[in-house]
Amino acid sequence: EADIYQTPRYLVIGTGKKITLECSQTMGHDKMYWYQQDPGMELHLIHYSYGVNSTEKGDLSSESTVSRIRTEHFPLTLESARPSHTSQYLCATQGQGSNQPQHFGDGTRLSIL
Amino acid sequence: AQSVAQPEDQVNVAEGNPLTVKCTYSVSGNPYLFWYVQYPNRGLQFLLKYITGDNLVKGSYGFEAEFNKSQTSFHLKKPSALVSDSALYFCAVRAPYNQGGKLIFGQGTELSVKP
Numbered sequence: 001e002a003d004i005y006q007t008p009r010y011l012v013i014g015t016g017k018k019i020t021l022e023c024s025q026t027m028g029h030d031k032m033y034w035y036q037q038d039p040g041m042e043l044h045l046i047h048y049s050y051g052v053n054s055t056e057k058g059d060l061s062s063e064s065t066v067s068r069i070r071t072e073h074f075p076l077t078l079e080s081a082r083p084s085h086t087s088q089y090l091c092a093t094q095g096q097g098s099n100q101p102q103h104f105g106d107g108t109r110l111s112i113l
Numbered sequence: 114a115q116s117v118a119q120p121e122d123q124v125n126v127a128e129g130n131p132l133t134v135k136c137t138y139s140v141s142g143n144p145y146l147f148w149y150v151q152y153p154n155r156g157l158q159f160l161l162k163y164i165t166g167d168n169l170v171k172g173s174y175g176f177e178a179e180f181n182k183s184q185t186s187f188h189l190k191k192p193s194a195l196v197s198d199s200a201l202y203f204c205a206v207r208a209p210y211n212q213g214g215k216l217i218f219g220q221g222t223e224l225s226v227k228p
Binding site: 004006033040041042043045048058059090092098099101102103104105106107109 | 145147149154155156157158159162164201203207214215216218219220221223
């Protein structure tokens with residue numbers, strides 16, 4: 001079972017602020033993903049990484065950026081938050097092999113005022 | 114193009130009755146198929162997967178799913194529903210490895226089990 005930690009769980013912040021959402025994992029998985037999900041709605045892949053120094057944009061255009069300096073951490077940054085960024089952000093990892101499931105953290109619910 | 118469809122936004126079932134949550138897929142090559150459940154204010158939790166072999170796969174909490182290649186379906190089932198099964202359910206398919214192996218999710222089905 002993968003252990004994936006997302007912080008903060010909830011964040012309410014004003015427009016224009018710089019925000020970093022943290023995601024860390026203890027399983028040593030190379031593959032990590034960020035999804036955006038509106039309440040009760042489908043998931044949209046916004047970023048992914050296949051290992052250290054690897055980052056790719058996902059299927060949904062996002063104004064956020066990510067970095068992967070260490071295997072364990074995959075932070076997501078919004079340089080200037082806007083109300084349109086209000087959403088839930090889910091981080092996931094995947095072990096070696098394409099037959100492996102993704103494992104998810106509990107998410108960060110972000111509200112931009 | 115690869116895709117997953119969950120034709121029902123919501124499924125309502127009485128406790129103790131069997132439940133089915135439907136999923137159909139479109140993908141080139143042999144699909145890897147997954148079911149996840151999401152409870153309020155939580156991430157997705159893996160239930161079961163089909164990779165190869167027996168078309169009926171069993172997973173967590175008494176759930177099972179049947180892979181049907183001719184109908185390109187992977188419906189989730191449970192013989193006797195519990196109120197605690199009420200949640201959001203997602204079907205997902207893995208694209209062929211040469212396209213990044215990303216998971217493609219359906220739009221989700223909300224399951225409501227009434228006492």
